[in-house]
Amino acid sequence: MTDSVLSLHGVGKYYQLGGMQPYHTLRDTLTELVTGRKSSQQSKKGFWALHDISFDLKQGEVLGIVGRNGAGKSTLLKLLSRITTPDEGRIQIRGRIGSLLEVGTGFHPELTGRENIFMNGVLLGMTQREIARKFDEIVAFSGVEEFLDTPVKRYSSGMRVRLGFAVAAHLDPEILVVDEVLAVGDAEFQRKCLGRMNAVASEGRTVLFVSHQMEAIQSLCTRAIWLQSGQVKQDGPAESVVLSYLASTTKDAISEIGSREDRSGQGKIRITGLSIADDENRPPSTGRPARIEFSLSSEAPQQGAVIARFAIRDGMDKVLALLTNEAGIQELTFNGDAGQVVCTIPKLPLMPGEYTADVSLWSNGYLQDKVNRAISFTVMTGDYGAGKGHQVGVVHLDQQWS
Amino acid sequence: MQKHLPLVTITSQKKWALPDVRELWSFRELLWILVTRDIKIRYKQTAIGILWALLQPLLTMVVFSVIFGKLGNLPSDSVPYPVFVMTALLPWQLFTKALTQGSASMVTMGGMMGKIYFPRLIAPLSSVLSGAVDFVIALAILIAMMFWYGVVPGWEIMLAPLFVLLGLASALAVALWLSAINAKYRDVQQAMPFLTQIWMFITPVIYPTSMIPQGWKWLFVLNPMVSVIDGFRWSLLGVRPPDMSSLLISSLSVLVLLVTGLIYFARFEKNFVDSL
Secondary structure (H helix, E strand, C coil), X not given: CCCEEEEEEEEEEEEECCCCCCCCCHHHHHHHHHHCCCCCHXXXXXXXXXXXXXXXXXXXXXXXXXXXXCCCXXXXXXXXXXXXXXXXXXXXEECCEEEECCCCCCCCCCCEHHHHHHHHHHHCCCCHHHHHHHHHHHHHHHCCHHHCCCEXXXXXXXXXXXXXXXXXXXXXXXXXXXXXXXXXXXXXXXXXXXXXXXXHHHCCCEEEEECCCHXXXXXXXXXXXXXXXXXXXXXXXXXXXXXXXXHHHHXXXXXXXHHCCCEECCCCEEEEEEEEXXXXXXXXXXXXXXXXXXXXXXXEEEEEEEEEEEEEECCCCCEEEEEECCCCCCCEEEEEEEEEEXXXXXXXXXXXXXXXXXXXXXXXCEEEEEEEEEEEEEEECCCCCCCCCCCCCCECCCCCCC | CHHHCCEEEEECCCCCCCCCHHHHHHCXXXXXXXXXXXXXXXXXXXXXXXXXXXXXXXXXXXXXXXXXXXXXXXXXXXXXXXXXXXXXXXXXXXXXXXXXXXXXXXXXXXHHHCCCCCCCCHHXXXXXXXXXXXXXXHHHHHHHHHHHHCCCCCHHHHHHHHHHHHHHHXXXXXXXXXXXXXXXXXXXXXXXXXXXXXXXXXXXXXXXXXXXXXXXXXXXXXXXXXXXXXXXXXXXXXXXXXXXXXXXXXXXXXXXXXXXXXXXXXXXXXXXXXXX
């Protein structure tokens, strides 16, 4: 704890499964009150959402936390923000922690924008005087000047987010804990927020940042921690942690599809493996070749024409494209008890971001196997030819101008 | 530079302790802004707004005066029954509002508490305090009524705030227990209207304490609201001063409830969010 502003020693958090009610009765509570001990039932049904987490954060470090849903990221943030306490270990914090787990905490729809700025600001740990001093700046940042004296319930959701972020952006604690707040708002505003985060980080403030947007982690953070099943899987420079995390998500999906139960179709031929990568076996990136591989197998030898489909969905679950070899595009046959189908995209036009895909396999006119959201993958930033800066919209299109 | 920054250590240890008063004090601005927020939004989008704070005690007083005063012919220590009942209704409604809102506070403010840290005690505290504004507004009716009936208070009126404070402390004490329990078992919310109703009947709102048989009085005054209402009534109307031993028992029972409530709450608040 010499020069670190935040340090965790063997921190863990235990949660009971299935909520409290079925396992934690009033009687248990009363017994605990009398004996001062947790009832034995607690150890039966539960899991460690976080276990044995240790790391130190130095002044000025910008740490990104990555991991899949349920890996413990939110729990870690809750512990650091003191919303809940750990069940093991020790956390030491030097200085004021400002946590942004939500934009506009405490906003009340009936109050005006002005009143809510004060409400939210005080909740985040600012004094009223401090808010009054920065008031004009906050209002200017939010861009809702004209509606300051309008109740927030009349605001659009975008305006609410702007206002909330504007307050948050003017918070200056020694340590800033941020959760995915950048995932909201339009692109323009997100850029503004990222810029602000960058500024905060470069001022030498200590920042801890959780996001699913690997881009943001890579561009903002100096260091990253990858959480897996409540434990630190990797801790190191942001660039390399993100790369190995992404590589693993692709690999995870391959092993998963074989064991998925939520599938339909006759099942004579099954999709037992699925992967998407670029031509050098790294995570796919914009503008580079992408290669999608289906591994197929059947219990009894089969023979016949097969059709594979790969429907790409964006983060909002909208189907963006359907890749398929049907309708005479390319005839493929399956012969024996195992096989492989490969689809190659010469130049991936997808914007960087998170995607999922549904896959299905047809043979002799019958649906053999179908798994929805069979794989999730991240497309990394790359150059489609228009330069890295032009990332507006959903896809790149080949274009020629004259 | 870092040497001057406060070091906060969070561990898994749970101790039985009173809340950290210093920390609470550092969050006083939040308490204030929550109280004012509550007041601002309470009568938003109502047609008659703040008049509700007047109407509630006024209508209750009229109904009680007709039913218990006129029809029931309950004694009122030789004071006009409407004034008699009004002097009780004000602290009583202050108490029930504070209690009801305080008990629900951990749930109503739970969403906020899942996103940001502040001493959880702020929640019941702000709910209890915001009820006090209605009390001050309703006081206008009582003053008008005292003029109307020609009741002139004596020096005792100086003590009235003390009894109001005792009433608030009682509400806070019970709300601490109930808000913590309510976070886990929502039964509290269901039981609340019933509880306040029963409680009113064991409190001298519609009848004077003099109606209680002497042998049962010690049990009766364990209810702190007995002394609050008797004391408030005495300080304004000058009738029948509360006796010292009753006052002492009531105050002690508030103190015990408050201290145990604070301790229970302080232990519970740490992982309160997990039980929501």
